[in-house]
Amino acid sequence: MLTTCSNAIVLTVNGEDHMLVVEPNELLINVLRNELGLTGAKYGCGTGQCGACTVLVDGQPVLSCITLAVAVDGKEITTIEGIGGPNGELDPIQEEFLNENAVQCGFCTPGMILVAGDLLRRNAHPTEDEIRHHIKGNICRCTGYNGIVRAIQKAAERLPESEAQRPIEQSEVAAP
Amino acid sequence: MTVNTRVLVNDFAYVAPSSLDGALRLLDKDGPDAKVLAGGTDLVIQMKLGRRAPRVVIDVSKLEELKQLEAGDTIRIGAGRRYVDVLRFLREQGRYHGLAEAIESVGKIQVLAVGTVGGNLCNGSPAADTAPPLITYDARVRVMSAHAERVIPLGEFYTGVNETVMAPDELMTHIEFDAFPDGRSSAFRKIARVACDISKLTCAVVVQRDGETCTHCRIAFGAVAPIPVRARRVEEAFEGRRIDAPAVRKGAALVCRDISPIDDVRSTELYRTEAAAVVFKEAFETAWERARC
Numbered sequence: 001m002l003t004t005c006s007n008a009i010v011l012t013v014n015g016e017d018h019m020l021v022v023e024p025n026e027l028l029i030n031v032l033r034n035e036l037g038l039t040g041a042k043y044g045c046g047t048g049q050c051g052a053c054t055v056l057v058d059g060q061p062v063l064s065c066i067t068l069a070v071a072v073d074g075k076e077i078t079t080i081e082g083i084g085g086p087n088g089e090l091d092p093i094q095e096e097f098l099n100e101n102a103v104q105c106g107f108c109t110p111g112m113i114l115v116a117g118d119l120l121r122r123n124a125h126p127t128e129d130e131i132r133h134h135i136k137g138n139i140c141r142c143t144g145y146n147g148i149v150r151a152i153q154k155a156a157e158r159l160p161e162s163e164a165q166r167p168i169e170q171s172e173v174a175a176p
Numbered sequence: 177m178t179v180n181t182r183v184l185v186n187d188f189a190y191v192a193p194s195s196l197d198g199a200l201r202l203l204d205k206d207g208p209d210a211k212v213l214a215g216g217t218d219l220v221i222q223m224k225l226g227r228r229a230p231r232v233v234i235d236v237s238k239l240e241e242l243k244q245l246e247a248g249d250t251i252r253i254g255a256g257r258r259y260v261d262v263l264r265f266l267r268e269q270g271r272y273h274g275l276a277e278a279i280e281s282v283g284k285i286q287v288l289a290v291g292t293v294g295g296n297l298c299n300g301s302p303a304a305d306t307a308p309p310l311i312t313y314d315a316r317v318r319v320m321s322a323h324a325e326r327v328i329p330l331g332e333f334y335t336g337v338n339e340t341v342m343a344p345d346e347l348m349t350h351i352e353f354d355a356f357p358d359g360r361s362s363a364f365r366k367i368a369r370v371a372c373d374i375s376k377l378t379c380a381v382v383v384q385r386d387g388e389t390c391t392h393c394r395i396a397f398g399a400v401a402p403i404p405v406r407a408r409r410v411e412e413a414f415e416g417r418r419i420d421a422p423a424v425r426k427g428a429a430l431v432c433r434d435i436s437p438i439d440d441v442r443s444t445e446l447y448r449t450e451a452a453a454v455v456f457k458e459a460f461e462t463a464w465e466r467a468r469c
Binding site for chain 2: 005023027045047048051054063065068070118134136
């Protein structure tokens with residue numbers, strides 16, 4: 001008979017390896033926030049609807065509040081704390097969120113920025129529709145979408161020449 | 177009592193078998209107490225809300241045997257293949273718009289990145305987005321246990337709300353359907369409260385077009401009955417008939433006789449009955465236009 005037991009897992013979080021012992025029912029968001037002190041991913045709805053808990057797992061945006069930590073053993077996790085430079089420099093998307101006042105309460109911001117980065121990696125020249133489509137799993141309750149969309153557009157304009165030359169890869173989700 | 181969705185309260189054992197055989201052996205042993213975890217976007221939420229409390233969680237997300245994507249005379253989609261991969265595959269095929277639209281309607285990239293068609297079907301939800309298009313494709317699902325393998329027409333897969341014919345020791349390995357002949361096309365439409373929400377109502381249509389005549393028709397609805405349902409009366413009204421605007425209107429008027437919607441948190445019986453005809457008309461006209469060779 002199987003019994004519940006702790007599992008030793010390794011997570012590479014923002015480039016750093018962490019050996020952790022977790023219970024099977026521990027959620028990724030709680031391990032990141034409580035064990036590793038990375039409080040950027042926010043606990044919002046708890047049921048996979050709001051996107052505030054978004055982190056990247058092997059480069060893909062996932063909802064850390066409905067992800068078992070044990071199920072991502074051996075994977076690379078990127079949180080909002082891991083996207084800037086080594087000395088605390090902001091990522092261009094973060095800078096444009098500040099410039100465009102795309103942050104009001106800030107609760108949705110980490111998820112929004114990670115999802116925006118995911119979009120720009122796939123598509124360096126997104127249209128406004130494509131941007132809105134890509135962020136539709138992330139809810140902002142301060143009604144700040146216009147600023148968020150502008151910030152993502154400005155960040156796209158700032159992509160290095162080499163990135164901007166990249167052909168448009170079809171987004172995972174086509175704009176309607 | 178307020179549910180605390182911050183943590184998962186119940187204890188369970190987690191196993192991630194490295195082969196299909198291993199997974200089937202585990203299901204053989206622990207089936208009734210176990211739940212299969214694929215993307216987790218439904219299961220973990222249900223566990224948080226206290227609707228499921230498995231003693232064992234069997235993670236099949238790493239099983240290569242569940243990830244096939246095959247084109248040819250028969251289209252095969254591994255039950256454990258992520259939505260994003262299936263969507264890309266369907267776009268490459270250039271047909272099967274109905275299923276592609278259903279997957280797109282799931283919406284948020286965070287779910288498309290981990291969710292699977294197999295998970296969507298196995299949950300047994302009458303609102304499962306991929307069920308109606310696959311039913312209109314006459315799709316079959318292949319399920320295996322440690323002792324046997326069987327193929328089940330998706331139209332016979334659902335038995336009630338959140339219930340399917342699958343036994344506790346069975347695992348869905350893939351979904352398959354026959355490739356479309358020329359002149360056949362499909363469409364899917366959904367009504368939901370907001371983007372990415374669970375459906376209030378879905379409709380999928382397949383038509384085979386010969387000039388202005390419809391030679392084959394399949395229509396299915398989601399979230400309007402305890403299980404995803406086919407609208408056979410409406411199909412009969414179209415098959416072998418010449419299609420024009422009055423014929424489509426007449427068919428749409430029959431929709432209410434094939435569905436049995438209820439009032440729930442997402443919508444009402446009256447709204448669903450009225451909206452079903454409208455959504456059907458849109459889906460039918462789209463599929464019909466696409467089928468023009």
